[in-house]
Amino acid sequence: MAIILSNEFVSTGIYKMIVEFTGEVLPGQFFMLRAWDKDPLLSRPISVHDYEDGKLTFLYQVVGKGTEILSCLKAQSEVTLQGPLGNGFPQIVGDLCVVGGGIGIAPLYYLVKDYKKKNPHGNCRAYLGFRDSSYCEESFKAIADEVNLNIGGIITDQLKVAANEVVVTCGPEVMMKSVAKATPQKNQVYVSMEARMACGIGACLGCTCATKYGNKKVCQDGPVFLRDEVFYV
């Protein structure tokens, strides 16, 4: 159980929850969250938006009953956390270019922050795409060297990747596929996959994803994969 420090409305359907947590948490990892008994039955996999000084932040979208319940939790109440889970993003060598779509921007914030901390002279650019209205762009502007916003359009229309950039993308699969396609082969591209999960730890095989190297578990082998592993056709 973890104590909720705050749980605030960010934008339509988007909330930010900060909870107490101690331990090592890597950018790109996720936690299973629950705050209910057996209905809904499963916990909800939510990616880490930020982690600093014992404060773990989740930026999440209300999409069903579980996230609806999460959005109603009050500060000082408790939430059950299981994690951190998953492989997380790799250490970035070179400059960084993140491409997020909708709530897929959530894990990229912690990645950019961590990258700038470890690479004070490294360059980091962000492309953030939204369907209707944007959120959190100010927090990205505070840490990234360049932020490109796109509302209602197609993010890859404006995407230009430099030769020394590592690209990391998270968002709707169709967007990640187009980012993968639009980025030259010589650039490394990492994608953070989303999947329905039951256990979150690699036991149920519910989140299996077909890859170039056979079936992989999004929860345990991922959620971060190399472009060529998952978008190989």
Add this chain to the structure above:
Amino acid sequence: MSKQLETKFNEILFKNPVVPASGTFGFGREYEAYYDLEKLGGLCSKGLTLEPQSGNTGIRLWETHAGLMNSIGLENPGIDAFIENEWPHLKSLDTVTIVNVGGKDEESYLKAIEKLNAIDVKLIELNISCPNVKAGGMAYGMKAQTAGDITKKVVEISSHPVMVKLSPNGDSVADIALACEASGAQGISLINTIQGMAIDYKKRVVVFDNLYAGLSGPAVKPIALRMTHQVCQAVNIPVMAMGGISTWEDALEFIMAGATCIQIGTMNFINPRAPIEIIEGLEAYCEKEKLLNISEIRGIV
């Protein structure tokens, strides 16, 4: 550890009657981060087939009210890879390892069983009840005659005791259990998932590529309990019961209905420590009720 939960399933001694169910526990490794597997009475491997299986395409999980539908489709590395990569670790554990075996036809069942003769498995769980693939054997598990036939052939060639895992989707489950007993099965486990269906009304499509899928979780418990009771009334071989068990109180109900051991399935996904909490709950219950052994309340209803 106290002996109050010590349970004999035929000649096999379990430290306690609690066993994580096939398909919810991988080969155990994932749960080692949460507790010592040797605290378990036993554990049941992911369903294995002779050849590796990549499982079903499309959506594999769908929540229902207090339930979970799955269409994993027996994704597994195959018997050979299991023996090479997983068995050395499982063998080293001081707990009863049960190996779950499925097949698409008689030949594939028998070849898989033969390969397992080479290793020191304590108990085979013969899966004739996976609703999600043809290779899951449910075709055998729907009728007493076919269930009895395949059980007989497997028992003949297996050097290990065989427990048959029954489907709730076929003929009278007690009749099927009786046929398995008559064919030499040394135990029965039930229930596998209940076949169900999900439709995405927004997209106007069925959810699962395989059309139907298996329902598990707390939602199925009353059905599983009834079927456990019917089978326990019908047969003399021990029964390992499962279906929606999420607390020690649930476990107790199945034992009172006649089950010798109980399996924990879907609950492993909700709370990875569920089996341990259930063991602790059962221990506390025995203490409180001053039972020398849990078997004192077995089958009392």
